[in-house]
Amino acid sequence: MARLLGPLLYRALLGLICMTALGPAVEVHVPAEPLSTPVGKTAELTCSYSTSVTDNFALEWSFVQPGEPISAAHPILYFTNGHLYPTGSKAKRASLLQNPPTGGVATLKLSDVHLLDTGTYLCHVNNPPDFYTNGLGLINLTVLVAPSSPLCSQTGRISVGGSAALRCSSSEGAPKPVYNWIRLGSFPTPSPGSMVQDEVSGQLILTNLSVASSGTYRCVATNQMGSASCEMTLSVTDPSKGRVAGAVIGVLLGLLFLFVVALCLIRFQKERRRKPKETYWGSDLRYNKFFWAIQRVLPVGKE
Structure with missing residues (x-):
């Protein structure tokens, strides 16, 4: 039993010595809740970290659009070798709350946010030889926009x-x-x-x-x-009313037509009586029959 505990204890002590020699792990802290900012305002994406800062310290902020994988992140800015390098389409609007970010605060400020700024932001701290965590924090940002005219x-x-x-x-x-x-x-x-x-x-x-x-x-x-x-x-229409109105209009038009015809016949009859009597042929006889048929429907006035 003693022989078995000996190698195990040795390995545990060796691991502890190696970890102490390599330094503490990088720990990145970001808000657990999503962040929301009205359009046109400045968004502060809080990111802090704990590590032993050395000459190898580096910070990177990047952005992923909704629905894309983390591997498709687009860089926003870098801090390395004591210098800040904004990059990408957001470069002119991106800055750090503390510059240089070597005091444990890596908060990103993004001014004049718009709808396309909605997505996931990555705060990545790298400080070799601290390799025990990935040093990565994710923040989801939603830009609030009022509804457009529907x-x-x-x-x-x-x-x-x-x-x-x-x-x-x-x-x-x-x-x-x-x-x-x-x-x-x-x-x-x-x-x-x-x-x-x-x-x-x-x-x-x-x-x-x-x-x-x-x-x-x-x-x-x-x-x-x-x-x-x-x-x-x-506007809700009633087809039945339309049919009734059409029938009424048809009757009125028919009566108007008969009235016009009667007026024309009356005028023609008056003109005829003023002329001397002449011999009428078969066409005149047919006309007289048509005229007396109209008089039965609409009586013709007499002088």
């Missing part, structure tokens, strides 16, 4: 008994806006189930339409940065 549209059969879908969508907004449809003016409450909306997709479904469903509808897109709205006018 676009309203409609589809469906906009007539009595039909259904319609009103849609509303903003091209910008972070976090993603929620949508709420309201009907403007004072109208009776729609029957249950005839008006259903989805706050996530911005869709409003109207079923069993009636003429009373006509009106102006407003969609409001909202997030924690603000709100924007658009409006749409819905």
Whole structure:
């Protein structure tokens, strides 16, 4: 037993001596919660570390767009050999809270943030011979943007008994806006189930339409940065009323035609009586028969 403990104890002591000789591990500390900053403001991405700073100390900040792997990170700035080297598309807006960052604070300041700055930021501290951790901290940043003016549209059969879908969508907004449809003016409450909306997709479904469903509808897109709205006018038609109106118009046009014909015949009859009597042929006889047939429908006045 003693022979077995001897080699094990020796190896443990040897490992401890090696670790002491190589120095402590690099420890990087970043916030556990995601960071959010309004568009146009300055974001401070807090990063601190503990290590024994030597001449080999180096700091790197990089950025990964949402949905991309860490290996696809794009550099923002480097600090090495006592000098700071901003790089990449964010170089003009990136700086360090403390420069040089050799006092345990490696916080990054990013000014005038915009929507494309949303993503994951990597704080990487490298200090050979401290190799016991990767010296990496990740911070998720979300740039808050108010909803842009939404676009309203409609589809469906906009007539009595039909259904319609009103849609509303903003091209910008972070976090993603929620949508709420309201009907403007004072109208009776729609029957249950005839008006259903989805706050996530911005869709409003109207079923069993009636003429009373006509009106102006407003969609409001909202997030924690603000709100924007658009409006749409819905006009529900009644096909049955259109058919009745068409029939009435047809009857009126028919009566008007008969009235005009009667006036023309009356005028012609007056002109005829002023002329001397002449011999009429077969065509005149047919005309007289047509004239007396019209008189039965619309009596012709006498002088």
